[in-house]
Amino acid sequence: MSDQAHVRTEHDLAPGEEEQHSVGERVIGYVVGLALALLLTATSFFIAGTDLVWQPSIPVALIVLAIAQMGVHLVFFLHITTGPDNTNNVLALAFGLLVVFLVVGGTVWIMAHLNQNMPPMDQIMPMRR
Amino acid sequence: MLGKLDWSAIPFDQPIPLIAGAVVLVAILAVLIWVVVKGHLPYLWHEWITSVDHKRIGVMYILLASVMLLRGGSDAIMMRIQQAVAFQSQGYLPPEHYNQIFSAHGTIMIFFVAMPFVIGLMNLIVPLQLGVRDVAFPTLNSVGFWLTATGALLVNLSLVIGEFARTGWLAFPPLSELSYSPGVGVDYYAWSLQISGVGTLVAGINLVTTVLKLRTRGMNYLRMPMFCWTTLASNLLIVAAFPILTATLAMLLLDRYLGFHFFTNEAGGNVMMFMNLIWAWGHPEVYILVLPAFGIFSEVVSTFSGKALFGYRSMVLATMAICVISFMVWLHHFFTMGAGPDVNAIFGIASMIIAIPTGVKIYNWLFTMYGGRIRFATPMLWSVGFMVTFIIGGLTGVLVAVPPADFMLHNSMFLVAHFHNVIIGGVLFGAFAGFEYWFPKAFGFRLDERWGKLAFWFTFLGFYVTFIPLYIAGMLGMTRRMQHYDVAAWRPWMLVAAVGMAVLTIGVICQVVQIVVSIRNREALRDRTGDPWDGRSLEWATSSPPPVFNFAFNPDVRGEDAYWDMKAHAKQQQLEHDRPEYQDIEMPRNSPTGFVCAFFATIMGFALIWHIWWMVILGGIGAFATFVVFAWRDHDEYVIPAEEVARIDRINIEERRRLVSMAGAV
Numbered sequence: 205m206s207d208q209a210h211v212r213t214e215h216d217l218a219p220g221e222e223e224q225h226s227v228g229e230r231v232i233g234y235v236v237g238l239a240l241a242l243l244l245t246a247t248s249f250f251i252a253g254t255d256l257v258w259q260p261s262i263p264v265a266l267i268v269l270a271i272a273q274m275g276v277h278l279v280f281f282l283h284i285t286t287g288p289d290n291t292n293n294v295l296a297l298a299f300g301l302l303v304v305f306l307v308v309g310g311t312v313w314i315m316a317h318l319n320q321n322m323p324p325m326d327q328i329m330p331m332r333r
Numbered sequence: 334m335l336g337k338l339d340w341s342a343i344p345f346d347q348p349i350p351l352i353a354g355a356v357v358l359v360a361i362l363a364v365l366i367w368v369v370v371k372g373h374l375p376y377l378w379h380e381w382i383t384s385v386d387h388k389r390i391g392v393m394y395i396l397l398a399s400v401m402l403l404r405g406g407s408d409a410i411m412m413r414i415q416q417a418v419a420f421q422s423q424g425y426l427p428p429e430h431y432n433q434i435f436s437a438h439g440t441i442m443i444f445f446v447a448m449p450f451v452i453g454l455m456n457l458i459v460p461l462q463l464g465v466r467d468v469a470f471p472t473l474n475s476v477g478f479w480l481t482a483t484g485a486l487l488v489n490l491s492l493v494i495g496e497f498a499r500t501g502w503l504a505f506p507p508l509s510e511l512s513y514s515p516g517v518g519v520d521y522y523a524w525s526l527q528i529s530g531v532g533t534l535v536a537g538i539n540l541v542t543t544v545l546k547l548r549t550r551g552m553n554y555l556r557m558p559m560f561c562w563t564t565l566a567s568n569l570l571i572v573a574a575f576p577i578l579t580a581t582l583a584m585l586l587l588d589r590y591l592g593f594h595f596f597t598n599e600a601g602g603n604v605m606m607f608m609n610l611i612w613a614w615g616h617p618e619v620y621i622l623v624l625p626a627f628g629i630f631s632e633v634v635s636t637f638s639g640k641a642l643f644g645y646r647s648m649v650l651a652t653m654a655i656c657v658i659s660f661m662v663w664l665h666h667f668f669t670m671g672a673g674p675d676v677n678a679i680f681g682i683a684s685m686i687i688a689i690p691t692g693v694k695i696y697n698w699l700f701t702m703y704g705g706r707i708r709f710a711t712p713m714l715w716s717v718g719f720m721v722t723f724i725i726g727g728l729t730g731v732l733v734a735v736p737p738a739d740f741m742l743h744n745s746m747f748l749v750a751h752f753h754n755v756i757i758g759g760v761l762f763g764a765f766a767g768f769e770y771w772f773p774k775a776f777g778f779r780l781d782e783r784w785g786k787l788a789f790w791f792t793f794l795g796f797y798v799t800f801i802p803l804y805i806a807g808m809l810g811m812t813r814r815m816q817h818y819d820v821a822a823w824r825p826w827m828l829v830a831a832v833g834m835a836v837l838t839i840g841v842i843c844q845v846v847q848i849v850v851s852i853r854n855r856e857a858l859r860d861r862t863g864d865p866w867d868g869r870s871l872e873w874a875t876s877s878p879p880p881v882f883n884f885a886f887n888p889d890v891r892g893e894d895a896y897w898d899m900k901a902h903a904k905q906q907q908l909e910h911d912r913p914e915y916q917d918i919e920m921p922r923n924s925p926t927g928f929v930c931a932f933f934a935t936i937m938g939f940a941l942i943w944h945i946w947w948m949v950i951l952g953g954i955g956a957f958a959t960f961v962v963f964a965w966r967d968h969d970e971y972v973i974p975a976e977e978v979a980r981i982d983r984i985n986i987e988e989r990r991r992l993v994s995m996a997g998a999v
């Protein structure tokens with residue numbers, strides 16, 4: 205609905221709706237994003253198999269790379285910025301992160317306590333008699 | 334060729350589903366033949382099936398919900414009768430049939446009654462309240478509706494072809510795994526929910542975007558009607574929670590179809606992970622349902638008290654608080670899993686905290702009524718009935734949120750009474766209040782008040798007579814989902830509950846009669862002004878039913894209760910100011926995308942259930958092709974010329990002038 209009547213304040217734009225740069229600039233933005241994403245992906249695959257780094261650091265490195273990957277997607281493809289025209293999107297992102305944190309964190313915590321009310325196994329065995 | 338499908342899938346030996354199925358089939362065929370013979374097919378196709386008008390889609394959602402309410406209600410009647418007679422005997426329903434009925438009942442009532450009812454009302458009303466011409470994604474909206482209908486169709490299909498799940502409405506493993514449920518029942522359940530879940534997610538995205546992005550001039554967040562706020566909160570929850578359901582069911586399906594071991598007993602699967610995930614969706618889900626109902630009550634209470642909503646800002650805050658806290662309590666559904674005192678205590682406390690914003694809301698409604706000039710029209714009756722009933726349901730909720738108490742009451746009839754108490758007393762009463770309140774807006778005539786009030790009183794009383802006994806039976810130790818029992822102490826309460834069910838049924842019949850009577854008398858009940866209840870928000874500023882474009886001019890909003898304001902000003906100025914120049918309006922074109930998509934989704938869902946792989950591929954290709962065709966179309970809008978807009982708008986203005994001058998004369 206391209207309707208002149210639902211006016212938007214300029215602080216209320218959807219991603220990709222910000223004032224249009226020239227096509228060239230936009231293409232460069234996407235290409236940079238793609239390059240970064242590819243670089244991060246390649247690094248992850250490389251790190252996972254390598255023995256050049258201290259082995260226990262590999263999972264941490266993978267997590268860091270994954271988070272960086274999300275950041276690249278958000279900035280270059282979903283056009284999340286910190287500008288005032290992006291309040292809605294940043295809030296939505298924050299809500300999403302909060303939910304993910306609650307559900308994942310809660311799940312890990314709950315499942316770690318799964319067997320709290322079970323008597324220890326070595327006591328069960330003698331009880332069997 | 335046909336996978337697992339053969340003649341043994343039709344339950345020739347079970348008369349009840351077969352006869353029920355045959356009756357429904359004949360009814361559908363009769364309606365279809367009538368439609369075709371009378372030449373209504375083009376009208377239905379152009380005006381409804383392919384419509385992308387949010388009002389039409391909303392009405393279709395509500396129609397779907399109403400039809401499914403009758404189906405789910407029949408299941409309920411059968412279960413109540415079974416438990417009334419199955420004392421020290423097998424009753425009339427064999428266990429495998431009884432188990433299918435309670436599973437279908439829960440699934441249908443939550444996913445295909447409560448959800449479409451509230452989504453339908455939101456679709457119908459929110460754009461009007463925001464003062465805009467449509468939702469953000471009109472065609473997507475239609476896709477969402479038709480996918481929901483696909484899910485409902487598949488569930489009903491299971492009545493005559495194959496069987497439905499016997500696992501309860503959440504299909505807990507390991508019972509729902511292949512080793513214990515080898516039939517197609519769980520597959521019917523899971524694929525219906527996967528397909529309709531996509532529809533729900535789409536509806537959620539659409540409504541969130543609509544509230545955030547499409548508001549008329551001056552409609553800033555803190556001027557939005559309460560129903561728009563609760564719509565926002567509820568749909569944010571949909572967007573956040575439904576993917577969890579989809580992922581969980583996908584894992585269950587992987588277990589069943591491809592031999593994975595997410596939730597199996599063997600090979601490192603963990604059934605408790607299913608409980609955890611399904612309730613991480615399940616608790617937000619109950620607030621997805623009840624928040625819109627809270628919004629409806631807010632509108633109704635303030636309209637029929639003739640006062641602005643008391644504590645509007647605290648109401649907004651309470652709504653958003655519930656939105657967040659509802660993600661922090663899910664473990665209260667499995668306290669007895671044994672996660673230990675720390676975990677149980679934290680989640681128990683969080684569950685009690687969520688009752689606080691809910692309590693704030695109750696007080697706000699009470700203070701809105703306090704000192705108001707209250708009119709007890711039918712929507713208001715439902716709202717007051719809700720307040721009384723929901724308080725009881727909320728209190729029993731807080732009770733079972735106390736872990737030690739829950740160890741006694743978990744999965745007892747007490748729990749069954751609790752959630753029916755909040756879902757019937759909250760969601761269903763809300764849906765009915767909204768239905769009675771906005772019916773004139775949707776169809777241009779009011780509903781008969783006398784039958785409406787009768788329907789309310791029978792439903793209200795019937796509810797208590799049915800469910801108070803279940804609380805008591807639960808206290809006496811009766812567990813849920815019993816096909817038969819031998820304990821004499823429970824028997825009288827089951828008999829009382831069956832009587833209550835009969836009273837409830839009378840309530841439903843009254844509601845049907847009300848609609849029939851109102852359609853008959855529609856000329857006398859005609860709402861010419863568009864504002865039958867002396868409303869406060871913008872949906873009443875346009876005619877009933879509204880034109881396709883809702884508003885000739887998008888209204889200017891200067892404060893809360895936008896339309897009430899306008900009326901006050903208009904009375905002073907006698908509607909002197911003329912309207913500015915009319916302009917052409919562009920509206921989205923109708924599109925069969927939703928219907929065609931759902932058609933292929935139905936084929937694909939059915940084929941997946943029966944392992945007919947070539948048909949799965951066919952359905953998948955069809956659905957994808959539909960999407961491509963839609964994405965490549967050129968003309969997605971049509972123009973309503975300014976003269977036409979002017980003509981329609983002038984009629985409305987004339988009627989309103991008359992109303993104002995009459996009010997002035999009094």
Ligand code: HEM
Pocket residue numbers: 619620622623665666667684685687688691726727728730731732733734735739742743744748751752755756759760
């Ligand atoms: C005052 C807030 C509420 C609290 C503290 C609360 C608490 C609880 C608890 C602790 C349970 C689990 C009991 C058990 O399994 O032993 C439960 C079950 C349930 N509640 Fe509530 N509840 C509240 C409001 C609601 C509302 C508003 C709804 C729906 C609109 C709702 C729907 C349900 C459902 C459907 C179940 C049972 C699901 C099942 O096991 O099949 N509750 N509630």
Ligand SMILES: [Cu+2]
Pocket residue numbers: 615616619662663665666
């Ligand atoms: Cu809950």
